[in-house]
Amino acid sequence: xxxxxxxYDALQALDVEVLSVSVDSHFVHKIWNDxxxxxxxxxxxxxxxxxxQAGNIGRAYGVYDEQQGIEMRGRFIIxxxxxxxxxxxxxxxxxxxxxxxxxxxxxxxxVRATGGKEATPAGWEPGKPTLKPGPDLVGKVWKVWNPSME
Amino acid sequence: MEEQDVSCSRVxxxxxxxxxEADQVPAESASQREVPRMVARVGQKAPDFAAPAYYQGSFxxxxxxxxxxxxxxxxxxxxxxxxx
Numbered sequence: 277x278x279x280x281x282x283x284y285d286a287l288q289a290l291d292v293e294v295l296s297v298s299v300d301s302h303f304v305h306k307i308w309n310d311x312x313x314x315x316x317x318x319x320x321x322x323x324x325x326x327x328x329q330a331g332n333i334g335r336a337y338g339v340y341d342e343q344q345g346i347e348m349r350g351r352f353i354i355x356x357x358x359x360x361x362x363x364x365x366x367x368x369x370x371x372x373x374x375x376x377x378x379x380x381x382x383x384x385x386x387v388r389a390t391g392g393k394e395a396t397p398a399g400w401e402p403g404k405p406t407l408k409p410g411p412d413l414v415g416k417v418w419k420v421w422n423p424s425m426e
Numbered sequence: 427m428e429e430q431d432v433s434c435s436r437v438x439x440x441x442x443x444x445x446x447e448a449d450q451v452p453a454e455s456a457s458q459r460e461v462p463r464m465v466a467r468v469g470q471k472a473p474d475f476a477a478p479a480y481y482q483g484s485f486x487x488x489x490x491x492x493x494x495x496x497x498x499x500x501x502x503x504x505x506x507x508x509x510x
Contacts, residue, residue, distance in 0.1 A: 280501060292497040295475075296489060297439075300506040305480035306507035324479040324488050330438035337474040338465040339502045350502040354472045356495045363468055368504040381497060 277325075278316040279391050283374045284323060292322035297334070301344055302327040331397055339365055355388065399426030429484050439477030472500070 277296055280287075285293055288324065302422070305325035326333070326403030327346070334340030339350035351372060353362040361384045366372065383396040394406040407413060407421060464472055472490060479488040490498070 277501075277503060280499075287499060290472075290497065292499050293493050294499050295479075295490070295493075296503065298500045298503050298505050300477045302445055302480040302485050304506050306485075306488065309480065312507070313467060322482060324481045324486065326477045326479045326488050327438065328439040328475075328477055332441050332475060333439040333475045334443040334445065334502060335477065336444055336466065337500070337502065346504045347502040349504070350500075352466065352472065352498075352500040354490075354493075354498040356497060357500055358471050358474075358491065360468050360470060363466065368508070369510060371510040377499060382483045385497070423453070 277321065279371065279374055280337050281313060281317040281321045281323070283378065286378055287381075290378070290385065292381055295326055296321075296323065297326040297328050297347065299329055299331060299334070300327060301329055352376060353377065353384060355384065397421050397426070400425065429486055439475050441473055441475045443474060472498075 280296065284294060298305075302325065303329065309325065310319045328334055331340040331342075331345065331347070334347040334350075337352065339348040339352055340346075341348060343376060346368070349364075349366040349368060349370075349372060351362075351364045352360050355361050359400055362380050364372070379401060382402050383400050384402075386393060386396060386402070390406075396406050397404075402407065404425070407417065407422065411419075442483070456489045476487060476489045479486050481488075490500075
């Protein structure tokens with residue numbers, strides 16, 4: 277979570293609100309922030325740390341492990357209409373790469389801004405060419421994009 | 427966002443639209459309880475929830491639908507004081 281806290285400004289700049297969720301109580305969240313996370317990141321955690329002690333939220337998102345009573349590393353990007361655009365779920369020992377979340381948010385925001393008229397190819401980042409799906413592009417993607425452009 | 431009264435009761439998150447089967451199942455069979463059918467999928471509406479949270483020195487209640495109109499990154503993790 278300290279990695280997310282460290283990127284909070286970048287996410288805020290994209291108008292992304294962050295909510296973290298675990299089965300710990302909000303009291304434990306406070307102590308974790310005060311005693312540890314605030315020593316890893318200037319200003320500590322500035323987003324809401326949600327408590328899901330009964331696992332109800334985790335179940336609804338398919339990330340709650342009934343055997344262990346914990347939640348997997350699930351990351352969901354939800355758009356302004358409340359629709360889930362992306363999800364990534366990992367088992368506990370491997371951490372996330374937040375830069376990839378930022379990239380995906382930028383791509384989904386770009387697609388949304390074009391009203392779905394553009395799509396972003398693999399590895400797209402702002403400033404790189406997009407694809408404009410339509411009859412003219414069928415079988416002709418090779419003319420405008422190839423993996424070396426990723 | 428409204429500030430939450432601090433009490434000692436064991437409050438937890440709630441998913442208003444989820445089936446209520448959890449309360450109808452005797453505790454001893456809880457481990458065999460079926461996982462609720464409502465599971466998040468891409469392209470579908472994110473399940474709404476309301477839950478207590480810690481936020482910048484205060485305890486508050488968070489409702490996902492309060493963030494309508496904004497992008498939200500919802501991040502689950504195994505637990506506080508774990509190592510990754």
